[in-house]
Amino acid sequence: MAKNPPARGLGALIAHSLIILSVLVGAALGGNPVVVQYDFNVEYVYGAPDCLEHVVMGINGQFPGPTIRAKAGDTVKIRVTNKLHTEGVVIHWRGIRQVNSHNSENLSHVTLNTPWADGTASISQCAINPGETFTYRFVLDKPGTYFYHGHYGMQRSAGLYGSLIVDVADGLKEPFHYDDELNLLLSDWWHKSVHEQQIGLSSSQFRWIGEPQSLLINGRGQYNCSLAAHYSQSSLKPCNFNGGEKCAPQILHVQPNKTYRLRIASNTALASLNLAIGNHKLLVVEADGNYVDPFVVDDLDIYSGQSYSVLITTDQDPSNNYWLSIGVTGRKPETPQGLTLLNYLPNSASKLPISPPPVTPQWDDYNHSKSFSNRILAAKGSQTPPRFYDRRIILLNTQNTIDGYRKWAVNNVSLVLPSTPYLGLMKHELHHVYDQNSPPENFPTNYDIMKPPVNPNTTAGSGVYRLHFNTTVDVILQNANALEEKVSKIHPWHLHGHDFWVLGYGEGKFSQKDEWKLNLRNPPLRNTLVIFPYGWTAIRFIADNRGVWAFHCHIEAHLHMGMGVIFDIDGRNVKNIPPEALACGEIARTSIKKAKISNP
């Protein structure tokens, strides 16, 4: 990144929460990177995500939070002020790797990385206490479709999220053409408060959160009615819809005969989604901020934590409008489709399409989903993975219990985070605060993944996997049967601080004979994968980003129940951590004693 680049125009960077655009003046290097500043005040606000009033966690009075938009190579500074009353808060910048590198293909020389800005409570930083302000500062390392969200307790599910879009650096171009773009941030919504959801999950009388009441598109849904009610035998009444209703969906206005880039990101807490647009094909061009080899589909699966860009061409009958629908897949849906309209201008936005919305594929049609996943391959010319791995860790995903409490575990360890962030514990060598034994690298060979665990008891643990810097690591995520017979769930796993290559998917237990199935030629780079029921997914990544990084199921309730692991990649040698990132817990206590200012 250029330290002293020349000024550039404000352009599209003006936003409600964008306070200052600091432009450093000096010699240019690369695409004129700048420093873009935002002020985020996190507080609860009254909202009505699905038309029913509900308390929602917002930013600057908005839900979803303001969209962050800047160019690759820019530095973003976000001053987050916690205006909650008793809760801490952090914000994770989803898909941003926290490396000070612009489109780098080899991160091994990156020393000025910013793992302390990853926004994961108990891992990368202390939660920001009520009344405090914490400044995140990081480089947008590559263009793409990202988002941000809370990463403490289940605050992501409470509404703490927004879009983060990184444009290509000045002078560079996306490898595809489009006339304009539309942004779709997808989520799911419950009427039960997140506090109650958490308590139910953590109680000895376990209470599952259930299916969401509504699916939201850009924070909007409609409960207890359907825009498409009169097309079908739906028991839902038609929604009021004349345009302009506070609760109406955000309409997607398009001009006929143009190409649009739809940026689609899923921040669901639980739901895996399938998205389709009536009469329109989707050309998939980007996944998780990485270009893919373009391919055409009628509908797109998107798991929690993932993002895509698809191109659509508005070449259909311009006198009609068209549905955009999202529906639940991978779990028996009890939530109505989320709907909005692709409004061909100059048609009225309130004109409903002539046919019903696209039908979401059967929820358990996993072949449909696997077929989609297998079509995602790296764009031509992308970096290929190293041919060999230095270490392979196999992670068995199981549902378990501890003293009657329901948990998820990985190789029979259910993750419990320490109250002092790992990054600080590594940095200051405060190793007594977390489990010193690393969790297992594998699971017993005789474990039958097709059956419920013979012994459902598991243990809680805070141990970490220590990965050597700059080594190549394979992880095989192995799915299994849950506690109940004949149940195996979908899990979307997300890795912090790195992209990984998805080498392949398979059925049953991964074994030597599956080795040949791994794609080392053109596997896609991503940050969130999916494991299908009773299957495995193999990934490879280079541990080239110093820090302490979570790798976890992106289903909010599953992470809360322990479904994650921690990778320490030479966290000891991370430089330039702002003191305020670690000013809590054992680090603060130790420092006060060392500074001898408390008991003079």
Added chain:
Amino acid sequence: MAKNPPARGLGALIAHSLIILSVLVGAALGGNPVVVQYDFNVEYVYGAPDCLEHVVMGINGQFPGPTIRAKAGDTVKIRVTNKLHTEGVVIHWRGIRQVNSHNSENLSHVTLNTPWADGTASISQCAINPGETFTYRFVLDKPGTYFYHGHYGMQRSAGLYGSLIVDVADGLKEPFHYDDELNLLLSDWWHKSVHEQQIGLSSSQFRWIGEPQSLLINGRGQYNCSLAAHYSQSSLKPCNFNGGEKCAPQILHVQPNKTYRLRIASNTALASLNLAIGNHKLLVVEADGNYVDPFVVDDLDIYSGQSYSVLITTDQDPSNNYWLSIGVTGRKPETPQGLTLLNYLPNSASKLPISPPPVTPQWDDYNHSKSFSNRILAAKGSQTPPRFYDRRIILLNTQNTIDGYRKWAVNNVSLVLPSTPYLGLMKHELHHVYDQNSPPENFPTNYDIMKPPVNPNTTAGSGVYRLHFNTTVDVILQNANALEEKVSKIHPWHLHGHDFWVLGYGEGKFSQKDEWKLNLRNPPLRNTLVIFPYGWTAIRFIADNRGVWAFHCHIEAHLHMGMGVIFDIDGRNVKNIPPEALACGEIARTSIKKAKISNP
């Protein structure tokens, strides 16, 4: 306190949460003081305080929390572990002065005080973060009826409270006789969660919390039904009541012809209560942990934060049971009476009394309430106040607005606490973090307390009153009209770290001519006073306890809206503060920089 007293029996100290009774062996001094330890795990639990299931903040799975019981002079150690998910927590030990003195009449020699153990977030300590444990350690300085509760956000209202009872030291006797005792911890309960209550209060579209749905006695009430339904024209249906119902009130079992001490403490968030027992007189003997000149009443007013002991004699017809009722006073009540039974053994506990429950006095019969307040005088032989004050501060209580937000203010300053606790800011001289100007000592002489404020705008402030150590301070609390015409509310004000003498009450604006009304002969010592609508209340105290202490309206919503002030009494020179009490915010940041361990 004896440093090395001999062992003594465990006696009544055994309790669910009482983990260890450390008995130090050595030379005795005074009443064989010991160290009593408790482990408190704070977490949300499913409860049903008024028979409707609701999430409630509990301790060790219980609501209300376990009763703490020990003897005057004992040291109590309470290890509080925060098992909440994203919220900090503290616990305030209500009425405990945090002085290391047993029944001292002159605290001026107290240097080993423990203001850091007062359990007030942002004032005496950092909130305990999720997963962390903090150990409170303090001496029970005098016998009495106390309680404990959360003092962060509105957690007290969420259910974080329990009883704290201090018996006289071994070898000493209470100055009155009783055969046995009964404990009544009173509170009020809302169905709307405390999070939602807080958001409504803090919103620019102000939403008042409304009247409580239920009144609770020892954490139990009955919603939407009345035990006494069939006595009256009540629209409520009768409650199920055969004895043994989970939701039935806790029955007070008594033997005929005995004397019982009723310990009554009010932890209401809002309601001022009136308590009566059918057919029985109440002999008031203790107020806020101080003996009073005994007097007999038919019913007793108790404001939020106060406690009393009353003696009753079970000399009524032993074939009947009798009602104990609590009802709302001082605000137009919309909450049914709270009821339980005084069960004369061996009668069945489910036998209802022959007559309806006592009628709560008309809510706005302030003469009744003032008459009660005026009867409270110090027990003979009690310490009298100094004849002269060194400083008199007059505090005008007004309802105001800031940028459209509804607030309460004191001398036109609405209190906003800093995120780093004051005690640490004084100790470490970090004065840039709070307002350096002290708030005003008085209000403009032309202010008309009978009218709404002419200019309702107020300012937020975090300044403190600096009281010189060992000086005598008078505070005149002056009530006024709220924002709405002809409305002036009751406010119970509570002082931390000290008892004060209540010198008197008066109508209208306090002036020179009221001076003669002040009682310097036998004013009662208390820690919580009441100001009546359009009236004033005068108190005097000796600022002999080093620390930073809150003085605030004990109505949870009013404090949340800024109704309080801060007294700094030589906080700079407090000794022996455990580092973990202050390991947050500016103190932690400063220490980390000083210790130079973050950026080696």
